[in-house]
Amino acid sequence: MVERRPLLTFTQHAVLIVGAAIFVFPIYLAFVASTHTGTEVNRGLPLLPGDQMQENYAIVLGEGLSTAGAPPIGLMLMNSTIMALAITLGKLAISLLSSFAIVYFKFPFRVLAFWTIFITLMLPVEVRILPTYEVVAQLGMLNSYAGLSIPLIASATATFLFRQFFMTVPDELTEAARIDGAGPMKFFRDILVPLSRTNIAALFVILFIYGWNQYLWPLLVTTDESYYTVVMGIQRLANSGDQLPQWNLIMATAILALLPPVIVIIVMQRLFVRGLVEVEK
Amino acid sequence: MSDISLRDVRKVYSGAEAPTIPGLSLEIVSGELCVLVGPSGCGKSTLLRMVAGLEEVSDGEIAIAGRRVNDLEPAERDISMVFQNYALYPHMTVFNNMAYGLKNRGMPKDEIRRRVDEAAVMLGLDGFLARRPRELSGGQRQRVAMGRAIVREPAAFLFDEPLSNLDAKLRVKTRVEIRDLQQRLRTTSIYVTHDQQEAMTLADKLVVMNAGQIEQIGTPIEVYERPASLFVAGFIGSPPMNLLPPSAVPSLAPASAPEHALIGIRPESMVPADDGPIALDVRVVERLGATSTIHGRLPGLESDVIASVPSTVPADPGRTMRFSSPGDGVHLFDGRTGRRLG
Ligand SMILES: Nc1ncnc2c1ncn2[C@@H]1O[C@H](COP(=O)(O)OP(=O)(O)O)[C@@H](O)[C@H]1O
Ligand SMILES: [Mg+2]
Numbered sequence: 001m002v003e004r005r006p007l008l009t010f011t012q013h014a015v016l017i018v019g020a021a022i023f024v025f026p027i028y029l030a031f032v033a034s035t036h037t038g039t040e041v042n043r044g045l046p047l048l049p050g051d052q053m054q055e056n057y058a059i060v061l062g063e064g065l066s067t068a069g070a071p072p073i074g075l076m077l078m079n080s081t082i083m084a085l086a087i088t089l090g091k092l093a094i095s096l097l098s099s100f101a102i103v104y105f106k107f108p109f110r111v112l113a114f115w116t117i118f119i120t121l122m123l124p125v126e127v128r129i130l131p132t133y134e135v136v137a138q139l140g141m142l143n144s145y146a147g148l149s150i151p152l153i154a155s156a157t158a159t160f161l162f163r164q165f166f167m168t169v170p171d172e173l174t175e176a177a178r179i180d181g182a183g184p185m186k187f188f189r190d191i192l193v194p195l196s197r198t199n200i201a202a203l204f205v206i207l208f209i210y211g212w213n214q215y216l217w218p219l220l221v222t223t224d225e226s227y228y229t230v231v232m233g234i235q236r237l238a239n240s241g242d243q244l245p246q247w248n249l250i251m252a253t254a255i256l257a258l259l260p261p262v263i264v265i266i267v268m269q270r271l272f273v274r275g276l277v278e279v280e281k
Numbered sequence: 282m283s284d285i286s287l288r289d290v291r292k293v294y295s296g297a298e299a300p301t302i303p304g305l306s307l308e309i310v311s312g313e314l315c316v317l318v319g320p321s322g323c324g325k326s327t328l329l330r331m332v333a334g335l336e337e338v339s340d341g342e343i344a345i346a347g348r349r350v351n352d353l354e355p356a357e358r359d360i361s362m363v364f365q366n367y368a369l370y371p372h373m374t375v376f377n378n379m380a381y382g383l384k385n386r387g388m389p390k391d392e393i394r395r396r397v398d399e400a401a402v403m404l405g406l407d408g409f410l411a412r413r414p415r416e417l418s419g420g421q422r423q424r425v426a427m428g429r430a431i432v433r434e435p436a437a438f439l440f441d442e443p444l445s446n447l448d449a450k451l452r453v454k455t456r457v458e459i460r461d462l463q464q465r466l467r468t469t470s471i472y473v474t475h476d477q478q479e480a481m482t483l484a485d486k487l488v489v490m491n492a493g494q495i496e497q498i499g500t501p502i503e504v505y506e507r508p509a510s511l512f513v514a515g516f517i518g519s520p521p522m523n524l525l526p527p528s529a530v531p532s533l534a535p536a537s538a539p540e541h542a543l544i545g546i547r548p549e550s551m552v553p554a555d556d557g558p559i560a561l562d563v564r565v566v567e568r569l570g571a572t573s574t575i576h577g578r579l580p581g582l583e584s585d586v587i588a589s590v591p592s593t594v595p596a597d598p599g600r601t602m603r604f605s606s607p608g609d610g611v612h613l614f615d616g617r618t619g620r621r622l623g
Contacts, residue, residue, distance in 0.1 A: 172365075175355070175364070178356060179382070180385055181385035182356075191372075
């Protein structure tokens with residue numbers, strides 16, 4: 001039932017618009033800053049876009065800011081993408097398989113295994129960062145993509161979510177598949193994974209953003225410029241020693257750093273919105 | 282030949298105190314539709330699932346087409362099963378739902394297509410092959426589940442209450458379709474239901490189960506006409522058989538009847554007769570159209586006695602009506618063992 005109450009509708013929209021504006025405003029400011037010259041921005045932030053957009057983005061994408069000790073942003077964007085994708089795909093693969101094992105197989109210490117995984121939820125990267133660094137350093141994985149992503153792959157959240165989902169899949173479906181001659185891995189591939197599509201899409205977004213936004217860990221394990229990620233790159237640009245930070249270029253970098261997660265959200269959203277609409281009963 | 286035989290099959294669920302099936306033997310002849318009927322929780326599904334290979338057999342032997350199958354995977358037993366909630370793969374089209382088992386067997390594509398098309402035509406699903414299960418009605422989903430069973434061309438069909446998610450009208454219609462299909466295909470079938478009417482109408486062989494044991498095996502008519510125990514007498518037939526102590530109807534009790542005997546008379550065998558030996562004080566008359574069901578009391582008895590009579594027989598609450606029963610309408614049971622006498 002849609003009620004027709006103009007005042008209510010008006011209030012609802014007003015609240016939504018104000019809320020949206022509050023969220024969008026900083027991003028708008030960043031965009032505006034990225035379209036002016038450095039001096040203009042340092043004099044006081046204008047509120048309307050300027051005419052330096054092309055120049056600024058060309059600098060950021062092309063030559064980079066060697067004065068600030070940062071490589072061209074293209075490389076950093078690629079590093080971030082590789083790291084975020086490796087973390088996302090790694091987490092998805094591991095958590096799908098481990099929850100499949102926990103839900104569908106009887107093995108000794110199954111419950112213990114689950115709770116061990118569950119407890120690691122209480123140990124995010126920041127808490128275990130020093131021992132993890134030590135391990136990664138000993139393994140010679142500093143300054144490598146493996147070092148950037150592998151320590152962040154172990155994940156309890158996704159395992160937990162998939163376990164909960166698998167437990168809602170009716171037993172009869174498993175049994176029908178057994179009668180249809182599908183072995184465990186075939187059942188996993190042909191039935192369980194396609195049924196988890198919606199969950200996978202939603203988790204993909206969450207995990208990609210999680211990986212993309214990693215800051216402290218890349219800062220620790222990379223000293224070689226060619227492995228810098230864009231999020232730590234922004235920080236290095238802002239710390240430009242004795243010069244004034246070039247806010248117009250920093251903001252251009254920030255806007256570019258926003259794009260990949262946004263693209264991922266838009267692409268995946270279609271998938272999981274469709275999934276949500278399609279679900280059985 | 283694809284008969285199914287169960288020899289001293291036992292089932293104890295781990296953690297359970299008493300066996301769910303304490304030991305049961307049953308022979309199902311090739312081509313026959315055998316219905317297992319019994320109240321909820323009596324172990325019908327357990328038995329069927331053991332035949333399917335979805336549940337371990339604790340003891341005893343199950344053979345399909347002369348081959349011992351106890352240790353075979355469900356897919357190796359040459360059976361197919363129709364589940365109560367259909368268990369269709371929600372993300373696959375109707376075609377793929379039916380084809381999945383065949384693909385897993387490595388059957389050539391054109392053979393799969395031929396079989397699925399044939400089954401689809403047989404079940405009236407030919408326009409729906411590209412749809413997903415959620416785009417189908419309950420009855421259509423049920424037929425897809427049937428189709429998935431048929432395309433395998435198995436030695437046996439196993440049905441676990443396949444109609445109980447349908448509304449009453451569709452249930453009767455689908456029941457007839459299943460009967461027709463089974464008669465055409467002549468595939469050995471085991472059909473589990475708790476609905477005695479469904480059981481009566483479908484069965485070649487009717488197996489009445491109670492608490493994990495077989496109460497009686499026979500054709501539906503045999504079971505109806507000569508129930509082997511009080512349990513069967515009460516379970517098969519609707520409304521259920523009247524069970525009366527001989528003292529309530531002395532003239533109907535054979536002279537040889539022991540004191541603890543019970544006399545059983547089906548409501549349909551109660552014939553209105555002016556000089557009949559059973560005098561009922563009519564309490565309620567239910568008019569069903571062709572027949573009326575009369576609920577009445579015998580003096581000295583706590584529970585109602587029921588009579589089904591043609592609706593042309595005048596019957597009104599408050600009156601006393603007299604009934605007799607033809608000799609073969611009177612059943613005699615031992616009230617202590619529950620078994621039939623004579
Ligand atoms: N997986 C199981 N574990 C333990 N007990 C079970 C299991 N499945 C069924 N039972 C028990 O076995 C009995 C028979 O169940 P079932 O075969 O499903 O009966 P029906 O199909 O005749 O209604 C019930 O008492 C039920 O509680
Ligand atoms: Mg059952």
